[in-house]
Amino acid sequence: MSQTPLLERNQTVFINGVWSSGTGHGKLTVTNPSTREAIAQIPTGGPQDVEAAAKAAANAFAAWKAQPSAKRAAYLMQFAAGLTKRFEALVHVQMLVSGKPKWEAEFDIGDAIATFEYYAGLAEDIDASQDDPVAHRGGDHIGRVRYEPIGPVGLIVPWNFPLVTSAWKIAPALAAGCTVVLKPSEVTPLIELVYADIALEIGLPEGVLNIVTGEADVGMAMTVAHEFRKVSFTGSNAVGAKVMQAVSDRCLPVALELGGKSPIIVTQDADFETALDAVIGGIFFNAGQICSATSRLIVHNSIEADFVEALIDRTHSYKVGCPFSPDVMMGPITARPQFDKIKSYFDHAKASGLNCITGGTTVDESEGNFLMPTIYRNVPHENRLWHEEVFGPVLATTTFDTDEEALSIANDTHYGLVGSVVCADPQRAETLCNGIVAGHIWLNTPQIVYPDSAWGGFKSSGIGRELGPSGLRAYQGLKHVTSPIA
Ligand code: NAD
Numbered sequence: 001m002s003q004t005p006l007l008e009r010n011q012t013v014f015i016n017g018v019w020s021s022g023t024g025h026g027k028l029t030v031t032n033p034s035t036r037e038a039i040a041q042i043p044t045g046g047p048q049d050v051e052a053a054a055k056a057a058a059n060a061f062a063a064w065k066a067q068p069s070a071k072r073a074a075y076l077m078q079f080a081a082g083l084t085k086r087f088e089a090l091v092h093v094q095m096l097v098s099g100k101p102k103w104e105a106e107f108d109i110g111d112a113i114a115t116f117e118y119y120a121g122l123a124e125d126i127d128a129s130q131d132d133p134v135a136h137r138g139g140d141h142i143g144r145v146r147y148e149p150i151g152p153v154g155l156i157v158p159w160n161f162p163l164v165t166s167a168w169k170i171a172p173a174l175a176a177g178c179t180v181v182l183k184p185s186e187v188t189p190l191i192e193l194v195y196a197d198i199a200l201e202i203g204l205p206e207g208v209l210n211i212v213t214g215e216a217d218v219g220m221a222m223t224v225a226h227e228f229r230k231v232s233f234t235g236s237n238a239v240g241a242k243v244m245q246a247v248s249d250r251c252l253p254v255a256l257e258l259g260g261k262s263p264i265i266v267t268q269d270a271d272f273e274t275a276l277d278a279v280i281g282g283i284f285f286n287a288g289q290i291c292s293a294t295s296r297l298i299v300h301n302s303i304e305a306d307f308v309e310a311l312i313d314r315t316h317s318y319k320v321g322c323p324f325s326p327d328v329m330m331g332p333i334t335a336r337p338q339f340d341k342i343k344s345y346f347d348h349a350k351a352s353g354l355n356c357i358t359g360g361t362t363v364d365e366s367e368g369n370f371l372m373p374t375i376y377r378n379v380p381h382e383n384r385l386w387h388e389e390v391f392g393p394v395l396a397t398t399t400f401d402t403d404e405e406a407l408s409i410a411n412d413t414h415y416g417l418v419g420s421v422v423c424a425d426p427q428r429a430e431t432l433c434n435g436i437v438a439g440h441i442w443l444n445t446p447q448i449v450y451p452d453s454a455w456g457g458f459k460s461s462g463i464g465r466e467l468g469p470s471g472l473r474a475y476q477g478l479k480h481v482t483s484p485i486a
Contacts, residue, residue, distance in 0.1 A: 003197050006093050006190045012213040013045040014196035016056040017206035023048045024214050028189050033099040033332040033339075034322045034368040042189065045212035047221035050181065053210035054225035057152035057179040060207030065149050065177040069126035072175055075204055076120035079171070080113045082198035090163065093191050095323040098162065099331035099369070102323065104286060111449075112167035115467075118451035122472050123175035134480070142485050147476040149177030150253070151229030154222040156243065158235040159187035159334055160289040160391075165234045165257075166192050168455070168466045170209065173232075176475035181210045183222050187335045189213040223247055230254065232474070234291075237389075237460060244463075255464035255474055257291070257456060259389040260417030263410035264294035265400075265432055267423040268302045274444055275307065275422040276314050279395070281446035282420055284318055284373050287330050288393035289338070291461075292418040292440070292447060295390060297397040298406050304399045308357065308377060315358050315373050322368070332369040333392060339369035342392035349376055349385055359393070387413060403428065407435040416458030420447070439465070 007030075013022035024044035032039050064072075083090065087109055094105035126147070134143035155169040166182055173180050184192040192211065199209045212218055219239070223231055223246035233243045234257035247254050264282055266275045282294035299307050323331040333339040346360050359374030371393060379386045379396040386396050400406040410419060419436035421443050423429040433441045439456045442448070449455065449467070456465035464474055 005089065006193055007040055007096070009040070009042055009190060009193060012042050012189060012193060013049050014193070014199075014209075014211040015049065015053045016060075016210065017200065019196070020049075022046060022213065024218070028186055028213065028215070030097055030188075030190060031336070032096055032368075033334050033336075034324075034370075036336065036368055039096065040190070042213070044186075044189070045214040045218055047217055049212045049214075050183075050218055050221035050225055053181040053212050054152065054154070054227040056207035056210050057181050058227035060179045060205060061149075061152050064174075064179050064205060064208050067177070069123045069175075069177070072177065073120040073123035075202060076116045076123060076171060076175060078202040079195070079198050080116035080120065082201060083109060083113045083116070083194070086194060090191065090194060094163070095331075097188055097190060098159070098334050099323055100286065101328045101331050104331075105323070108161060108164050111451075112163045115164075115167040115451045116171045119171040119175040119472065122172075122469065126175070126177075136482070140485060141482050143483075144481045146479040146481065147176075147473070148479055150475055150477045152179045152181070152227050153475065154225060154228040154231045155180055155182045156219050156222055156231065156233045156235065157182070157184055157192075159185035160286060160291070162188040162191045163194075166195070168471065169232050169234075170195060172466070172471040173475045174208065176472055178475045179208045181212060181222065181225075181228075183212055183214065183218055186213070186215045219243075220246065226250075228252065230475070232464075233257070240462070255466075256462040257464075257466060258417075258460065258462045259391070260291050260293065260415045260457065260461050261296060261387060261389050261413050262292060262294045262415065262418045262420070262438065263296045263298055263413075263436065264420040264422070265406050265410060265436075266297065266299040266303070266307065267403075267421075267425070267428065267432075268300040269424040270303075270422040271424060271444070272307070272310060276310055278420050278422050278442065278444075278446050279311060280314055280318065283395045284315075284330055284393045285447070287333055287371070289334060289391055293391070294418070294420045294447075295395060296386065296410075297395055298400050298409050299397060301399040301401050304397075308375075308397065311375065312358050315375060318373050320363060320370055320372060330373060330393060333371060334369070336369060338391060339371065342371055342390060342394065345385060345390050345392070345394060346374070352383055354379055354383065354385060381409070381412065389415070403432060403435075407432065411435075411437045414460045417461035418442070418447070
């Protein structure tokens with residue numbers, strides 16, 4: 001089936017297997033962050049489309065739930081194949097619209113494919129693993145345990161890893177037997193339309209997957225649609241709180257994947273190269289626009305001077321530029337408001353006399369949202385740069401003397417998404433990893449997230465887990481059946 005390229009779409013709402021231009025007022029402007037030029041003006045969905053999409057998802061639910069799980073698995077494998085077939089085109093869109101260098105864009109598409117393949121594998125076994133028996137005490141009754149799809153679900157995602165954050169929701173939801181309505185971010189509304197293209201191509205039953213583009217009004221409509229049995233949200237804490245509030249009057253389950261201000265601890269016995277890779281990757285990957293950015297470096301006092309010098313050297317060789325130029329490691333900030341927000345942190349740092357050891361500026365003469373990778377040394381812990389999520393390529397450093405002190409500094413935050421430890425001594429490393437209060441820890445490795453791991457935060461970084469078996473359970477309800485022994 002031939003399809004209009006994503007960048008030329010004039011229909012961006014997909015409900016019950018049908019494309020439309022939606023009922024939203026006005027248009028969404030898609031911008032190239034490397035030039036700030038508008039690439040596309042697209043029609044947008046509105047709250048009415050959410051109502052229609054939620055109804056379509058509700059109508060499709062019973063039949064989708066009744067499909068053998070192996071059949072759902074086969075559809076998921078077709079999603080993976082559909083993405084693979086479009087790999088180059090999707091990489092191009094990620095580079096153009098999100099400003100990701102090619103290696104990062106390829107990484108994203110690969111992640112989405114791997115996620116669909118992984119949940120296809122889990123879906124294969126769902127039917128066979130139902131009805132686990134429970135031998136109740138007393139010998140009069142027997143129980144059996146079932147995991148059933150919770151129903152139609154509303155999925156709201158941000159702009160920093162479009163395609164990936166949505167794959168982490170769509171794949172397990174469909175695997176479980178839920179039907180879905182996806183609301184992509186208004187900043188990057190195009191790439192996720194590919195899921196609708198694939199749905200049509202593979203003959204996914206109508207209403208199983210619906211997409212409504214739009215801004216906050218569409219997001220809000222997603223939180224009040226009565227057909228949804230759960231809302232799964234990835235985004236900022238400010239909006240996450242609104243989502244939680246909106247669903248609370250119906251006591252609806254909500255999953256929240258929110259922000260972070262994550263620590264990376266480097267001990268005095270750490271391998272320098274491993275530590276440099278972990279620190280640089282943890283803050284400059286995707287220009288720091290990652291929820292899991294390890295934006296607080298906590299380095300042992302005895303190696304701080306040498307380590308910081310090496311860090312500055314490495315940062316200077318981290319090439320910033322247009323994603324389509326060769327050897328670029330860091331592209332522009334995806335959205336202009338986010339670029340302005342990061343610049344305001346630079347101003348704050350200057351005003352509060354922070355020691356900027358590299359960066360802290362935009363890229364001279366640039367037409368795009370380019371910022372230099374930035375490091376502030378020995379940042380006081382009460383400074384906003386130390387405790388607020390900047391969501392950009394901005395690292396704040398501090399030192400420690402004892403491991404207790406390192407952990408106390410690491411955990412002195414209301415966030416708890418991830419943490420990293422670089423430490424050679426296995427026992428000490430284990431204590432540090434276990435001591436950080438966060439949902440995912442990397443030890444002696446840059447950040448890598450496998451589909452069969454777990455993703456989600458402690459404290460204010462969220463509610464629930466994505467990926468791995470927990471990601472599937474997020475879309476299943478547990479049912480226990482008790483009956484007399486015949
Ligand atoms: P955001 O909260 O501004 O927007 C997220 C989504 O919510 C968008 O689709 C937006 O249109 C929608 N929305 C806006 N107002 C709404 C409302 N009132 N009700 C319902 N939906 C509404 O976040 P963003 O700027 O797109 O993304 C950046 C944030 O996302 C960062 O804080 C980052 O840490 C977080 N994030 C977290 C994870 C994770 O897995 N924990 C992953 C990626 C991003």
